[in-house]
Amino acid sequence: MSTALLVIDVQNGFCPGGNLAVPDGDAIVPGINALMSDFAHVILTQDWHPAGHSSFASSHPGKQPYNVIEMPYGAQVLWPDHCVQGSADAAFHSDLATDRARAIIRKGMNPKVDSYSAFFENDRSTPTGLEGLLRTLGVRDVTMVGLATDFCVTYSALDAARLGFSVTLREDLTRAIDLNGSLDAARTEMREAGVAFA
Ligand code: VGL
Numbered sequence: 001m002s003t004a005l006l007v008i009d010v011q012n013g014f015c016p017g018g019n020l021a022v023p024d025g026d027a028i029v030p031g032i033n034a035l036m037s038d039f040a041h042v043i044l045t046q047d048w049h050p051a052g053h054s055s056f057a058s059s060h061p062g063k064q065p066y067n068v069i070e071m072p073y074g075a076q077v078l079w080p081d082h083c084v085q086g087s088a089d090a091a092f093h094s095d096l097a098t099d100r101a102r103a104i105i106r107k108g109m110n111p112k113v114d115s116y117s118a119f120f121e122n123d124r125s126t127p128t129g130l131e132g133l134l135r136t137l138g139v140r141d142v143t144m145v146g147l148a149t150d151f152c153v154t155y156s157a158l159d160a161a162r163l164g165f166s167v168t169l170r171e172d173l174t175r176a177i178d179l180n181g182s183l184d185a186a187r188t189e190m191r192e193a194g195v196a197f198a
């Protein structure tokens with residue numbers, strides 16, 4: 001059985017200067033690079049939205065970033081336009097050691113459904129294919145790092161735990177958006193799901 005490091009959304013868009021900048025988001029890059037050699041497999045995710053994506057406030061007349069609306073699949077925070085396919089905002093941070101990655105899982109490509117998790121769209125059922133990749137590789141233990149702690153990292157960790165993987169969060173190698181207490185709520189949910197904090 002094998003181990004995988006899941007590096008979530010370490011993209012310019014979530015780093016200082018990006019369209020959805022997470023405070024200090026770039027500070028985790030050296031530590032993530034150093035950790036890669038401890039794992040059999042390194043897998044990156046990349047938030048990869050078409051222009052006009054339904055998670056963008058600009059796609060909803062009268063709405064502002066960080067408003068919350070009801071979508072057919074549940075509540076959806078509306079974001080500034082970010083990580084549009086092919087843009088500099090969607091590129092990985094230039095210091096991230098992407099050469100070590102076995103695979104890059106792109107997500108958020110469905111114009112109508114957001115996708116925080118590396119495993120499923122926000123309907124919690126449409127798969128990205130990552131589960132099959134990990135199982136085929138014999139991976140049972142996954143360690144999560146990246147951006148943002150309280151959105152894409154947490155959704156990915158919760159799905160991994162639900163799928164039966166043993167999940168460790170390296171919280172020192174994540175940074176949070178922390179919207180209305182979302183970081184505390186995310187920590188509680190991960191603890192309850194059996195995610196180990198390292
Ligand atoms: C993310 C909000 C929107 C993330 C992605 O990577 O945490 N958050 N898209």
Ligand code: ZN
Pocket residue numbers: 047049055082083108
């Ligand atoms: Zn996004």
